[in-house]
Amino acid sequence: MNFSYWEIKSWLANLDFTIVGSGIVGLNCALYLKEIYPKANILILEKGLLPQGASTKNAGFACFGSLSEILDDLNTHTEIEVIELVKKRVEGLQLLRQxxxxxxxxxxxxxxxxxxxxxDDLFENCLSEKDNINNLLKPIFNADVFSIKDNTFNFKNIKNQYIFNAYEGQIDTGKMMEALLQKVQSKGIKILNSITVESFSEDQGSVKVKTNQFDFSTSKLMIATNGFASQLNIPEVKPARAQVLITKPIKNLHIQGTFHLDQGYYYFRNIDNRILFGGGRNLDFKTEETTEFAQTKLIQNKLETLLKTTILPDTNFEIDHRWSGIMGVGKQKKAIVKQLSNKVFCGVRLVGMGVAIGSLIGKELAELTQN
Structure with missing residues (x-):
């Protein structure tokens, strides 16, 4: 790159912290670093024009797990671990709102x-375990979380009762990310877009970073790339693509709330009188373990079929737009927030819960630097 003296001096010299990724985790990490070290010189590098992974691509669910998801987690995690997962998601949502x-x-x-x-036999299992899970979560909510409600939304081919969670909400993902970006930049934190970090190495008290555009040094490197973490040698994180579509506006759309189907592998909501509908990764896990932003016929056809037969069975609708996002998943659902080496730290593997835990993971990542 043909940098001037001023460009090097203002953007790339004397960097205390460089954060890789300008999603929810990276931006919150920057905010908390600035709180801990008010005079710190902080740079954020983002590979996309916008935050590229899932932060601006998600469905805007302020959730912490449906009943069937929590039951499924109990097959691979201890009760204490599941309680901790839910607790962190709830705390993270409170932190985001605050x-x-x-x-x-x-x-x-x-x-x-x-x-x-x-x-689906899953409903009977959820029904029989509902009270147990409510008791398990009572220390967090001081109330029952899950209850039964009748089908009032005229969905078809669906059991006549739903499991309702009064503690779930929804947000506008775009507004959240806009506000986070504005807050970060108002603190004097710099963001450079379209910069991909290719490699890094520690050298005499600093970290040498190689990008697709330039090389530079930083005192500490914070990796917040979630779904792309394996590209920076964090093997415990695998990418997981989530495909989404949205309809054109629909008159008299009375659907309100957030909806989960098939253990949370499908999800939909009303946004601006449109149905936003995503999921289907479970139809082809191997193909969806990718960092490529694209849609597949298999999943898009399934989403459209479910719209026609189940969600909007008596309504004419048109698909307006389709997209995909990249999440970070792994064998365990606990996020990885750790020091990788003397000067390098990471906060990754948010398993599709970035809205819920992203703020908290960013804070924890910043706090690692105090140890």
Whole structure:
């Protein structure tokens, strides 16, 4: 790159912290670093024009797990681990709302619904375990989380009862990220876009960073790339693509709340009188373990079929737009927040819960530097 003296001096010299990724984790990490070290020189590098992974691509669910998801987690995690997962998600959502304000992110507490197809045995299992899970979560909420509600939304091919979660809400993802970006830049933190970090190495008390555009040094490097973490040699994180579509506006759309189907592998909501509908990764896990932003016929056809037969069975609708986001998943659901080496730290593997835990993971990542 043909940098001037001024460009090097203002953007790339004397960097105390460089953060890789300008998503929810990276931006919150920057905010808390500035709180801990008010005079720190902080740079954020983002590979996309916008935060590229899932932070600006998600469905805007302010959730902490449906009943069937929590039951499924108990197959691979201890009760204490599951309680801790839910607790962190709840704390993270509170932190997000506190940081930006409910009106800024258009937070609405309409509750969440889990739906079950007519021939799904999972409903009976959830019903039989509902009281046990409510008791398990009582220390967090001081109340029952899950209850039963009748089908009032005229969905078809769905059991006549839903499992309702009064503590679930929804946000406007775009407004959240806009507000976070503005807050970060108002603190004098710099963001450079379209910069991909290719490699890094520690050298005499600093970290040498190689990007697709230039090389530079930083005192400490914070990796917050989540779904792309494996590209920076964090093997415990695998990418997981989530495909989404949205309809054109629909008149008299009475659907309100957030909705989960098939253990949370499908999810939908009303946004601006449109149905935003995503999921289907479970149809082809191997193909969806990718960092490529694209849609597949298999999943898009399934989403459209479910719209026609189940969600909007008596309504004419048109698809307006389709996209995908990249999450970070792994064998465990606990996020990885750790020191990788003397000067390098990471906060990754948010398993599709970035809205819920991103703020908290960013804070924890910043606090690692105090140890």
């Amino acid at each position: 940081t930006l304000g409910d009106s800024t992110i258009n937070y609405q507490a309409f509750g969440g619904y889990e739906l079950f197809t007519e021939n």
